[in-house]
Amino acid sequence: MGKRSMAAMTAALVAGSLLMAGPQAGAQAAGSGTGGSPKPSGTALDGVDLDTVTIPELQARMARGSLTSSALTRAYLRRIEKVDSRIHSVLHVSPTALRQAAASDVRHRRGRTLGPLDGVPVLIKDNVNTRDMPTTAGSLALAGSPPATDATLVKRLRKAGAVILGKTNLSEWANFRSAKPTSGWSAVGGQTRNPYVLDRNPCGSSSGSAAALAASLAQVAIGTETDGSIVCPAGMNGVVGHKPSLGLVSQSGVAPISAEQDTAGPMARNVIDTALTFSVLSGGKDARGGEAAPRGLEGHPGLSNLRGKRIGLWRLPSLGSDVDAVMTRTAKQLRKAGAVVVEVKPPHQERLAELEFPALLSEFHRDIDAYLATREGPQDLAELIEFNRTHPEEQTCFPGQELFEQALAAPPTTDPRYRKTRAELKDLSRRSIDETMASHRLDAIAAPTNPPAWTTDCARGDNDVIPSSTPAAVAGYPSLSVPAGSVGELPVGLLLMAGDQQDTELLSLGAAVEHRLKAWRAPRFLPTVGGDAAR
Template structure:
């Protein structure tokens, strides 16, 4: 059922895209450029020849240079990704919808490149959106069938930022339904709309995090960039377990307007990519002040706007790094982290063992606070949509009526707990959220200050567990929590493998230190060279 659903969407969308592209070339003065428009349309209607470079290894700067020299068109690049989706995603289930205007967007980018007027380094670069970012030309479902009959009034602010930078919106990625905030014991990577997303390294293993489709698609080279979102762990775990790069920005750098929420106190969107430089470029495009998201008014006036320019391949020289080893993840993960720490030391860093304080209190307070915030924020979001459910109570009732919403697991315990949670005016809730904000920031700030550190590193994830709808997730992933609650930046890059399954290393530091964290991540990426393309093994 899942593959038929996805293939139908692909075929309909691809046909629509060709029609739109044909109409665009028939009416556009760009046809006067010597027939390039007609050639591009003919390319769109036939199987493209293989690319002359390794798509898995290519960075956005590589692609931009080729486009600038006329060696590569956005249409050619977009078609290569569409073909990979067509041939590979039946194994993964990572892509829900293809943008029906995707080839027209690519054609428009090619016109700009031929005129020597690209909108920036992401002009012509294909991007997948997690299907909780509002789009008008594609459904926005958060993975729930309850939202298939309604639509957002406009694109999310971050989608408009991507378009303003010339990015080609390839489509929407599957996610854990409601960003994994429906069931007490969910199965990550499953949604009522999309079914299961599989880990491309070993297909019966889990892709982790609610940004599961975004992480799996990027790992399989089905897009150059995917946008994920995180409340606690959903970007970094999806990136770590799929063996790619993920950056959770400081809360306030990227607008949340038009993104299906869990909590305004912790939610943020961010990029998932195969290369740190691509995440840095994507963050530079996404970052902007949005009057509809007050948090974006908080970032400093001197906050960098070009993160890629600040990447330093030698950032480890003289750096002081705190290693939070987290032995709870097991001896194999510890072995990967110890080897990585040795590599950091060999490249000039001082690595010191640390244990950030207050973790037990953070774990005790977080979920009760999120339950109150989810009801508040999801009701406010649903009120912005045209048609469909208007309240959390409506969603609960819908899930009880629709058997397709119970094909993997029936439980909606978090929904039900949120419906009866104390209101935001409750003194107990207010005290809990204040304690969370204070202790999460202190857990990082005090550790950095005590040991004079530039950043803290920790394992991002255990090796992927077997996907199991009955047992649910086996997710012991504590390293994401301090930065997630504090609103501090957190980047993960591949650190190594346990058998064929990747393990990521997390890097985080103080608020607004995204440039420092990304630069250290780039240096770690360079010296470890740990990423491998997936092999799509059926099982271990």
């Protein structure tokens, strides 16, 4: 994207965000939390509420000199020091964060900023290579020297002037190690907790990124997803998460599961920040050459107008009656705003569930071997399995590495059986979305992102069979989770998905849905709540 088009896009997004922020931010400040409970203290900075401020608002303040990136970065560092001992979401803080912020301040004073992320603190999931901090994927096997170079997406963030604040905890190896994993746990970082209720799970594998955002420890964060690992943590921690279309964000320098499904993506407390971060991660363009940020955010009408939009509601009653009630309330709100909501049931879901895991096993063996060969430590999957066998610290929450062992024995990706499986997966997953959208003339399909967070339990493992993320994840299509409501204290997200390369349209729709629902609220860091939300 050229400087002129980037400036125009940024100006449009600033206008839309500032028009939206007034009444909504005031409502949130007046009563965040159930029953108007007060927000956690320590999120204010010279009149800036870290819980609710958007990137365009921050840039407006920095442009007129009433805020500096250094002050903003220090505020987030103080917040990490004060709060993170309760949720264990941040593994490392960058030793150069304040130096990066000072460089941004110089650019702001000279009027030579590098775009909307200049001076904005960003946390990075710890399976994304950073040259100046460890990148472990949560495993002690990679806890030695940092990678030699940044991942491509980190290079793009640095080039855009973002302040790389630190690295976040994750489900070890992105939840692809044990048959009974506990999301948010890694041997390097221990257990990340859900900021809403501390004994509840944050979902995974981008657990630390989502929990850190919910606790206002950074302005935006980067997650990664193979199937559900951005959107489920976003939903369960009450934030926004965007899984981009496959290929729009480079996976170079990211610890993999499958090149056929993996993508990094942006997470934030609102859609506007998510969209601006996506524009940087994707290099400013979508696959069709258009701007990789949502159109229709240039003013208040574009943000709030859902009239005539057609949304297919996939209810998923298996997630429980409480979640279904949130979906019913959501559909009512969208209809009141003029949207047409029709109930749908995308086909082929049982077959997708049957085929996906065997394909991922073959792909993981191929892709993890290639990644490990670029790092110090185990050089292939067989050596990684042996490392885990001989290091008891890797077994302190759950001992198993059954998925590693199954991947080692899986057919190679040159095997005709594997090729047939992946071809059928691609065909059925795309048809499940394309045919549903075409038959109902939809702008998007909506579904619950997550159930209420279950109680974290290393002995039991996760209770997370959540089918809504699978069609878009397997197809390589975009999905976006926005806050929809809650079951008691526990957030529930609305997952929006659309056709191939429709990221900009989906983000625009997500901004309108977010503005209508106004479902975000700050966490209260409760130690526990009555009853068991585990299904």
